[in-house]
Amino acid sequence: MTAFGIASRFCPNPAGEISDRKTLPKTLPRRGNPDEVHAMGLKLHVAVVCLSLFLAGESSAGDWPNRAVKVVAPVGPGGYTDVMARVTTDRLARMFGKPFVVENRAGAGGLIGTEYVTRSAPDGYTLWFGGGAQFTSAPLIKKLPYDPVTGLAPISMFVMNxxxxxxxxxxxxxxxxxxxxxxxxxxxxxxxxxxxxxxxxxxxxxxxxxxxxxxxxxxxxxxxxxxxxxxxxxxxxxxxxxxxxxxxxxxxxxxxxxxxSSSKRLALFPDTPTFVEEQRDFTFTSWVGYFTPTGTPAGIIDKLSKAVSDVCREQEVIDLITGMGAECIGSSPGELAAAIQADLPLAKAAVDAAGLSGK
CATH class of the missing domain: 3.40.190.10 (Periplasmic binding protein-like II)
Structure with a gap:
């Protein structure tokens, strides 16, 4: 756990712990009373530690990145997810001045790479890039050794397809x-x-x-x-x-x-209708995006989210993604979290239809 994460967990207001006069005794402990002396010393010690951890967390977010960042794609090389990961990492490396390296950890339907990231240090140097199925349908199909929703913090949805x-x-x-x-x-x-x-x-x-x-x-x-x-x-x-x-x-x-199955026609194939236009009540999309181990400092998440959004505004990237029949999104962390929750009912219906529930 990062310093910021420890401070947030054990010190709800680490900076305020010593700045608020209400938290300090109005008088010194009575002479000769070891319990009061110990209690005051312990409180001051905790306050100092909490403030130190808080400041360390802020510093780590400000200094990040000061070395290479690993981007884990839970798929093999050459596929859609892998290609999208490399489109972003090349540009993130230029933005931050440090390497962003894609590491393919395929296997077990994405479980191997995803579990690896959930168990990684939440310091901003190990990221996850993959699809929404890992958060919606995968937990419904089989029991996972981790919880992707609580184990990974959203950064930004990159592409919807x-x-x-x-x-x-x-x-x-x-x-x-x-x-x-x-x-x-x-x-x-x-x-x-x-x-x-x-x-x-x-x-x-x-x-x-x-x-x-x-x-x-x-x-x-x-x-x-x-x-x-x-x-x-x-x-x-x-x-x-x-x-x-x-x-x-x-x-x-x-x-x-x-x-x-998208909600609107694709610019690439404007003559092809959507299912809804064909009087079929059916919309089904997939997406890929960035996540990080839960506990990563908010400052790092904010930096990354803004950077991914900036990548999505580059005309070269827009043309590339549109030419592949997809749409560049560049969402906020909150929007990505909301998208996962919105996808859950459809995922449940699809898993049931496929006869995979509880397997």
Whole structure:
């Protein structure tokens, strides 16, 4: 625990502990009374320690960073989350004049990297960059050895990304309504691909199929590229994918994009409607952002949040993110915390629809 964290926990007002006259005795302890002498000495000692810890916490926030900062991505290299992490770390390094180094700690659906950060020192030198599923659906699917909500403090949501429903270009459907009719006429014969159990591609597809009362067959793939190959070859007839993973295949017409699950149309594909526009009550988005171990000084969190927000205002970054079918956000810590709470009901419904509750 940092000095600031200790002071905050044990000294609710560490600076005021010795500045408020009400906290000090009006008279000196009576001579010869060792209990009073000890009590006064102990109180003064605690007050001095608390003030020292408070000032140390303020100093650490002011000096931060004075060495390299590690950014843990709980995924393998090369994917969407990893790429987004590196987009930010390059710019954060320039802003702060110290290296921000991405460290990939993949495995167990993000559990390994996430647990590592929750158990790291809250000093601002180990950060977490990942997706919202770790806070919403993951705890519902299996018992975790940590609590991501209490173990990680929000810094800033970096990017929000809608999902797209794609089908093989040879499938005889041109829009969402036609696909629903096609699938309902063939119960148990339409396959849909997922790229990881419990991931957004799985949860979105299961929830939507449940709401539409479609009898579909799930086909699991180990990776996003494998899932994309499955839909391009017609091995599966439907795939819900993050838009950043679909852009090139949609542009090259290797898959057909029927609708997007964001709240509004994408500038990249303005002719593709949202599910809501197609009279389907369905909005499903994913996001990635920065967190830090709980107990990190507020001054460091504020510095990082402002820096991520500044990154999101760079035109080069805006063009890059928009070109990937996503939206740069740059939220405050409070806004990110609120987003997690708002996502919980939808996550619960999706996990139930996927039959993963309590596993």
């Amino acid at each position: 809608g999902l797209g429903l794609v089908v093989p270009p040879t499938l005889p459907v041109k829009n969402l309504s036609e696909f629903v009719a096609y699938a309902k006429a063939r119960p148990g014969k339409i396959n849909y691909g997922i790229s990881g159990t419990g991931q957004s591609t799985h949860l979105a597809a299961a929830l939507w199929a449940s709401r539409e009362k479609l009898d579909l067959v799930m086909v699991p793939y180990p990776t996003v590229p494998a899932s994309m190959l499955g839909v391009m070859t017609g091995e599966v007839q439907m795939y819900f994918g993050n838009m950043v993973d679909l852009v090139e295949q949609v542009r090259s017409k290797k898959v057909r994009l029927l609708a997007v």
